[in-house]
Amino acid sequence: MDLSESVTNYQPAETDSENRPQNRSVTNVAVLGTTGSIGTATVDVLQNLNRLDPQSGWRLWAASGHRNVDGLLEIVETLAADPDHGSSPIDRGVTPGCNDSRRIPERLVFSDRQAVSEPSALDRLGRAGLDRSNVRFGPDALVDVARADEVDVLVAAIVGRAGLESTVAAVEAGKRVALANKETLVVAGDLVQKKLAQNGGALLPVDSEHSAIFQCIASSHAKPRKLILTASGGPFRSASKSAMAAATPKDALAHPTWQMGPKISIDSATMMNKALEIIEARWLFDVSSDQIEVVIHPQSIIHSMVEFVDGSVLSQMSPPDMRMPIQYALTYPRRLPCPAPELDFRQPSELTLEPADLDRFPALALGFEVARCGGTAGAVVNAANEVAVELFLDEKIRFDQIVPTARKVLECHTFEPSPTLSRLLELDRWARQETRLCTGNVD
Numbered sequence: 001m002d003l004s005e006s007v008t009n010y011q012p013a014e015t016d017s018e019n020r021p022q023n024r025s026v027t028n029v030a031v032l033g034t035t036g037s038i039g040t041a042t043v044d045v046l047q048n049l050n051r052l053d054p055q056s057g058w059r060l061w062a063a064s065g066h067r068n069v070d071g072l073l074e075i076v077e078t079l080a081a082d083p084d085h086g087s088s089p090i091d092r093g094v095t096p097g098c099n100d101s102r103r104i105p106e107r108l109v110f111s112d113r114q115a116v117s118e119p120s121a122l123d124r125l126g127r128a129g130l131d132r133s134n135v136r137f138g139p140d141a142l143v144d145v146a147r148a149d150e151v152d153v154l155v156a157a158i159v160g161r162a163g164l165e166s167t168v169a170a171v172e173a174g175k176r177v178a179l180a181n182k183e184t185l186v187v188a189g190d191l192v193q194k195k196l197a198q199n200g201g202a203l204l205p206v207d208s209e210h211s212a213i214f215q216c217i218a219s220s221h222a223k224p225r226k227l228i229l230t231a232s233g234g235p236f237r238s239a240s241k242s243a244m245a246a247a248t249p250k251d252a253l254a255h256p257t258w259q260m261g262p263k264i265s266i267d268s269a270t271m272m273n274k275a276l277e278i279i280e281a282r283w284l285f286d287v288s289s290d291q292i293e294v295v296i297h298p299q300s301i302i303h304s305m306v307e308f309v310d311g312s313v314l315s316q317m318s319p320p321d322m323r324m325p326i327q328y329a330l331t332y333p334r335r336l337p338c339p340a341p342e343l344d345f346r347q348p349s350e351l352t353l354e355p356a357d358l359d360r361f362p363a364l365a366l367g368f369e370v371a372r373c374g375g376t377a378g379a380v381v382n383a384a385n386e387v388a389v390e391l392f393l394d395e396k397i398r399f400d401q402i403v404p405t406a407r408k409v410l411e412c413h414t415f416e417p418s419p420t421l422s423r424l425l426e427l428d429r430w431a432r433q434e435t436r437l438c439t440g441n442v443d
C-alpha cells in the first residue's frame with residue numbers, strides 16, 4: 001500500500017468522534033517526550049486549539065518525561081490551571097471550564113525510573129493533583145500508553161531510537177500517529193510501513209520538511225515525481241573543514257534558524273539530520289532514493305518542495321516554528337488558526353537556494369546510500385550516529401569524527417535485507433558497542 005495514499009485517505013476528526021467511546025467530542029492526545037522541544041510546542045498547540053477550535057476539545061491524556069521531572073510537573077501544573085484544557089465545546093458552552101480531574105493527564109510516565117526516586121518529586125506529584133496510580137515508570141509504560149484504548153492520537157516526540165517501540169505499538173494499535181521521531185523510520189521504515197498497511201492507522205509527519213511535502217501532495221492529489229528537501233546548512237554552512245574539525249559543542253549547538261533539542265541540533269550541524277530525513281522521506285512517501293534531492297535554503301522558510309510529472313513544483317512556506325506542522329498533523333485535513341507567527345511579505349526579504357556541498361558534508365552521500373539499501377543499514381547508522389553525537393557532546397571525539405564514525409560502523413556490519421524488529425534492536429545494540437570500541441571509548 002502506498003503510504004502517501006493511506007495518509008491522504010485518512011478520515012478527519014468529525015467522523016472519528018462517532019467511533020470513540022462515549023461519543024466524546026474531546027480528542028485524547030498522548031504526547032511521548034512531552035518535556036522536549038516538540039513536546040512543549042505540542043502542549044502550546046493543544047492549549048491554543050482549546051481556545052480556538054469550535055468543533056472539538058483537546059486533552060493531554062498522557063504525557064511522558066525521561067529525566068526532566070520538574071519540567072513534566074510544570075506542564076501538568078500549567079494544564080491544571082487552564083480552564084479550557086480537556087473540555088469539549090459543549091462543556092465550554094454550558095458550564096465554562098471542565099472538571100479539574102480532566103485537566104490533569106490520566107497517565108504520566110517517567111521513562112527513567114531513577115529520575116523520580118527523590119521524595120520531593122513524589123510530594124510534588126501529589127500536590128499537582130496526581131493520583132499515584134496514574135503515574136507509571138520505565139520504558140514499558142510508554143508502550144502501554146501508546147496502545148491504550150483511550151488514546152486517539154499519539155505524538156511521537158521522544159528523541160532517538162528510544163522512541164521506536166512506543167511508535168510501533170501505536171501503529172500496531174491503528175492509532176493516528178503524529179511523527180516527530182524520525183529515527184523510527186530510519187531504523188525500521190519498511191516494517192513500520194507494512195504494519196501501517198495491516199492495521200489501518202495513519203502516520204502524519206511532524207518533521208517540517210515532510211509536513212511540507214505532505215501538504216503539497218495532499219493539496220494536489222497527485223503522486224510526486226521528485227521530492228526536494230530543503231536544508232538550512234546549519235551553523236557550519238559556510239565553514240571550512242578545519243573550522244569544523246575545531247568546532248566545540250557550543251558552536252555546533254548554535255543552529256541559525258531553529259530552536260531544537262541537542263541531538264537534532266548536532267545532526268543539523270553535521271547534516272546527518274538531512275541524511276536521516278532522506279531515509280524518512282523514502283519510507284514515508286514510498287519513493288526511491290533517486291527521487292529525492294537536497295538543496296540548501298538558509299532562511300528555513302521554504303520547508304521543502306515537490307515536483308510532479310508535468311514539471312510543476314509546489315512548495316510550502318511558513319516561518320521556522322514547529323507549532324504549524326505539529327498542529328497540521330493533529331487537525332488534518334482541517335486547518336485552524338495557529339499560535340506560530342505569520343510571514344510578512346511586505347518586509348524586504350530574501351529566499352535563496354544553493355547546492356549542497358557533498359565534500360564538506362559527507363553525511364548526505366551516506367543518507368542516500370542507506371535509503372537505497374534499506375534492510376539493516378538504517379538501524380546501524382542511526383545507532384552509531386546517536387553514540388557519536390553523545391561522545392562529541394561529552395568532548396570525547398571531534399565534530400568531524402561523527403559522520404566518518406557512523407560510516408565506519410556501517411561498513412563493519414554484514415548487511416541483511418529483511419530483518420525482523422528484534423534483529424534490528426540487536427543490531428542497534430551491536431552498533432552502539434562498536435561505535436564506542438572504534439572510537440576508543442569503552443568504559
Ligand SMILES: NC(=O)C1=CN([C@@H]2O[C@H](COP(=O)(O)OP(=O)(O)OC[C@H]3O[C@@H](n4cnc5c(N)ncnc54)[C@H](OP(=O)(O)O)[C@@H]3O)[C@@H](O)[C@H]2O)C=CC1
Pocket residue numbers: 032033034035036037038039064065066067068069071111156157158159160162163180181182183206207208258259260261262263264322
Ligand atoms: N525540535 C524540533 O524542532 C524537531 C524535532 N524533530 C524530532 O523530534 C524528536 C524530538 O526532538 P526534540 O524535541 O528536539 O528533542 P528534545 O531533546 O528537546 O526532547 C527529547 C524528549 O525525549 C525524552 N527522552 C530522552 N531520552 C529518552 C529515553 N531514553 N526514553 C524516553 N524518553 C526520552 C526527553 O525527556 P527528558 O527531557 O525529560 O529527559 C524529552 O521529552 C527527535 O526525533 C527529533 O529528530 C523533528 C523535527 C523538528
Ligand SMILES: CC(=O)[C@@H](O)[C@H](O)COP(=O)(O)O
Pocket residue numbers: 207208209230231232233234258264267268269273274322
Ligand atoms: C525543524 C526541522 O524540521 C528540523 O529537522 C530542521 O529541518 C533542522 O534544520 P536543518 O535543515 O538545518 O537540518
Ligand SMILES: [Mn+2]
Pocket residue numbers: 207208209277
Ligand atoms: Mn526537519
